Amino acid sequence: MAYLSRSCFLNNCREISMPSILAASIFSAQRGETMVFSWSLRFLFTLCVTSGICSGLRSGCFSIANIIVVKRLRGRLYYALVFQDISFFDAEAVGVLTSRLGADCQQLSYVIGNNIHLILRNSLQGTGALVNLLTLSWPLTLSALVICFILSTIFLVYGQYQKKAARLTQEFNAHANDVAQESLYQIRTVRAYGTEQKEIGRYKEWLEKLAFVSIRESVAYELWNMSFTTLYRSTQVIAVLLGGMSIMTGYVSVEQLTKYVLYCEWLIYATWRLVDNLSSLLQSIGASERVVQLMDLLPSNQFLSKGVKLPRLMGNIQFVNVSFHYPSRVTVPILDHLCLNVKANEVIAIVGLSGSGKSTLVNLLLRLYEPTNGQIYIDGFPLTELDISWLRENIGFVGQEPYLFHMDIKSNISYGCPKDITDEDVEWAAKQAHAHEFISSLPHGYETLVDDDLLSGGQKQRIAIARAMLRDPAVLILDEATSALDSESEHYVKGILHALRNDNITKRTVIVI
Template identity: 70%
Template sequence: MCCSWNLQVKIFGIRGCCFGIANMILVKRMRETLYSALLLQDISFFDNETVGDLTSRLGSDCQQVSRVIGNDLNLILRNVLQATGALIYLIILSWKLGSFTLLICTTLAAVMLIYGQYQKKAAKLTQEFTASANEVAQETFSLMRTVRIYGTEKVELGRYKLWLEKLANISLRQSAAYGFWNLSFNTLYHSTQVIAVLVGGTSILAGHITAEQLTKFILYSEWLIYSTWWVGDNLSSLMQSIGASEKVFGLMDLLPSDQFLSKGLKLPRLMGHIEFVNVAFYYPSREMVPVLRHVNISVHPGEVLAIVGLSGSGKSTIVNLLLRLYEPTNGQILIDGFSLGELDIKWLRERIGYVGQEPKLFHMDISSNIRYGCTRDITQEDVEWAAKQAYAHEFISSLPNGYKTLVDDDLLSGGQKQRIAIARAILRDPAILILDEATSALDAESEHNVKGVLRAVRSESMAKRTVIVIAHRLSTIQAADRIVVMDGGQVVEMGSHRELLHQDGLYARLNRRQADAVA
């Protein structure tokens, strides 16, 4: 008996170890697959999803699934085998008593399935509410300075408490459902004992079974009932995991963006001739609000084209379409005579330098941030050269660890981050350079220096570099070859600085307003 028990313990231990290893492999692969699937989605996907929700899926939801292999399936398998063996032995002892016990177990299983389905729905709601609460917390912490300045701590606490109250309500209902499940088990368990004693006692008096057989029957029936209870308890936990992971599996099944599935053309050399031919665009979530309407722009190789206009006129949208972050609703964009959709998008983006209005740097050292996305071999001397061209070398060298300093939001000012982003763009030596308000966070001296650098970089390779500048400060684009003025998603004026002033249109009015503001 002792040897049998030791053998059983060893078998359960080995099985638990195997399930634990399988659980580790499953969760690792699940997170890798989910993260990979998310990375390959269109930008419009991230417009409709929140960061808190996606990180919650990668974190807590995937961990919830780990219970399926690591614990739930392990215990369910063990108790199903034990219950099956006990049921067979009970029927052999007495088919009449065994039938009663089987009927009770069937009733318990029916209650178990209803309870499991409820737990599945509750778990799905719990994960959604948790993700929403995480989103509020993440947003509040990232905008803590704004919260502190406007004194909205109580408002943010109220937003967070709203989701916590919803979570609490779900937890209360789950507790009530669990209480009903336990009540059902205890009722049916004691019913089994009563039936076994009554029917078994009658059978003993009739001489159908012996007292020893009845004792064995009661012991094995308890084993069967408890095994059924454990199966139900673990099955409800399994249903919770399934409910929580439905969103995860749905995200994992998403197909990659067409940009990553299709293999486009790779031109021998990118000249930088860009054409917008009757381009129109609206965001999928706002189909009734056109952002661009019948835009026709041609940018020649080596030309500096500036795009200006009021906020919301569609300037940045043109850049987003050129980078193929979105697809035009109508019309097409041509690069060197080829449709943008025909070109290999990864190859094209490697040849485009982009500096945004509010550049985001990664939580890595400054040198790695400048190297980021550059596919050719880069030395530290190249990094420092690009930083010098962007007038960033001096302040980087003054940092405690120089180029190895880890980037932190509180460490660098907006202008310093922007100069690092400009250095990153210069290092790529792009055929097309896009500056989307690239000097908005710079002081007057740095702005003057950076503009001089960009003019110098352009003049070094006039024949192969096309520059597109989006600016609110009209003083930064007066030397552009052509200026495109946009209003309401349309091109309303086009020409040089002097020509547009002579036309006395929207550009001239904007120029006068800025001159008056400076005065």
């Protein structure tokens, strides 16, 4: 890569001499200098071939670099997101985050894959053209420099606007994606309530904002493009005017003027391409500010600290003066100085009205949230001092609305199980959850890919129960886990849970919401 870069650098340096060689070729032919004309043509042909080869190799290398950058950006951003607190996801929309992972990371990759190497290339060629102009005639060069200065000034204004517009474009696009994702994911609810037009209206609202910014950005670009075209044509007129006056006074020759005009065009075009690439660079940076902010987020403290791993989790649980309110609802207290003691191997039921904080107890015990006040103890150790990964490996949890991943049923049941398991273990857990019979009746049995339309709510819940039981947890939490089961399945599952609880070998603490 270093050798290739060095070769391309030398090739760019040789390319800068092309206007001079072109002019020399024309006037050597006029003077009848056959040897000089022949040498110039061979050199120009060699430059064309080497330039094409180096350009292709350079583009290929930067394309590969672009692919690597996108992969690393997305990987780093996804890593940063996965290890955030649950409260972070309460405040951020999933559709917006997925848009950051997709379009925004791709936009940021253009900085490496396109903008930087073109900026370097055009800077080099513009500098070479300027040096050649100064050697020809520095008074004539001033006119080209003035126009380049005016172009750069206009770009500074346009570039700042484009950076802001790019940030707003990505922001509005992310919100539009979030609305579309939410509506399509909840399409059954949308269809049941006949709110298709309302969802279309929500989506169009963001599209209108996006179109407004995009139109203004397009107008700004056209103004910038118009400024360049006008100044570029002015350069040609000024070059002919001043050059003609210099020829008449004998200050420069016709060959020098030809070289001057060619290098002027080279300098102006290099300046235009340079500021255009800088504009794209600012656009990429503006569109990716939020990505950079998200990548800089530190993981949650519970993942940074190494806690205690007990030889064996017994299942003694204590809530001591625990108070809590959700970060998004500071004025709404959920728990207020709660004290609760659950002994090891005990089965307790927590009963209360909807919204009274039953599921919040589970969230705190799983350390999805931290108590506002008070402390939670497990086997006499504060929850904050225990290793969070080890703790969750020893807790089985079945929620009210269990979510199954888009993978086969066997993988869903074994998901997150910390120990080595066999197909027989998976089948055993499915039988305990009264799920083996319906799984076996599916077209591909345990290899069947889970789809939203494939399984009923009760079937999904039984698979989730099987997932929890496969872990053989010391603490089993059932948050209304049988709410979607029919009466017969619920009867079987409850019987099996009681049997497991009374088993002298597999005793466990069971909390039933």
